[in-house]
Amino acid sequence: MLKLPTESDRPTVVILADGDYPTGRVAAALLRNARRVVCCDGAAARFLAEGGEPWAIAGDGDSLPEALAERYAPILRREAEQDTNDLSKAVRFSLNEGERRLVILGATGRREDHTLGNISLLADYMAAGAEVRMVTDYGVFDPIAGEAVFESRAGQQISIFTPDPATAISGKGLKYPLPPHLKNWWCGTLNEATGAEFTLRIAGWGIVYRLF
The missing domain is CATH 3.40.50.10240 (Thiamin pyrophosphokinase, catalytic domain)
Structure with missing residues (x-):
């Protein structure tokens, strides 16, 4: 994690x-x-x-x-x-x-x-x-490739970025469902964690930001 x-x-x-x-x-x-x-x-x-x-x-x-x-x-x-x-x-x-x-x-x-x-x-x-x-x-940026589990707290602000709009992405433990692809930089921003952890799966690489 x-x-x-x-x-x-x-x-x-x-x-x-x-x-x-x-x-x-x-x-x-x-x-x-x-x-x-x-x-x-x-x-x-x-x-x-x-x-x-x-x-x-x-x-x-x-x-x-x-x-x-x-x-x-x-x-x-x-x-x-x-x-x-x-x-x-x-x-x-x-x-x-x-x-x-x-x-x-x-x-x-x-x-x-x-x-x-x-x-x-x-x-x-x-x-x-x-x-x-x-x-x-204000927070922390982590690069990830593949699947990763992140420590969080309920209501914590989360933003997710992928460089290629064709990159497949999915997750759990987030307030708002992720689209299968983030077609622009803003598409994965301003999400929220629902509990003590959340999971992301990215077919490639991405960057995750968690607000303190």
Whole structure:
């Protein structure tokens, strides 16, 4: 079962992106409790200013002040290629280091185009072997493939997204019946859980959002 994150969770690796800095109760606790934090280069300055010590700083380096780049050169993992964003570089670094359980924070807000891109990338990270989720100040995004059971509570707001309108989908434990295919992004939004768990079956992959 995919449980909801809590303040007491101690994630192995948190990847901190350069969107809205985590201030929500759960998101801030996950950052505080992480064993290792990988900062995208644009997020490093704020994390350091808040008293954090990153395990690594990853990205193309264009958003990191030169003074910090020099000071933290031993942990700077710079990649100049522009085919992937800094978040993907941070995930790739973590996977190459043998870390599979990843929590992404700070990946939404500020730039709506970046937000949409970062959410969609969760499927790529899952396909690459990561057990990954994205936590915001308001809820959690989980990528899934096939069948999955989710922890919930009655009345909890749930949204479901599939990239391809031909993808077959079904579920139980939701207030509103799902159509056999989500023909547009909005078609699986604003549903509700009816109890302590719900189940989804997707013939492919999708992304599920649960509001805290």
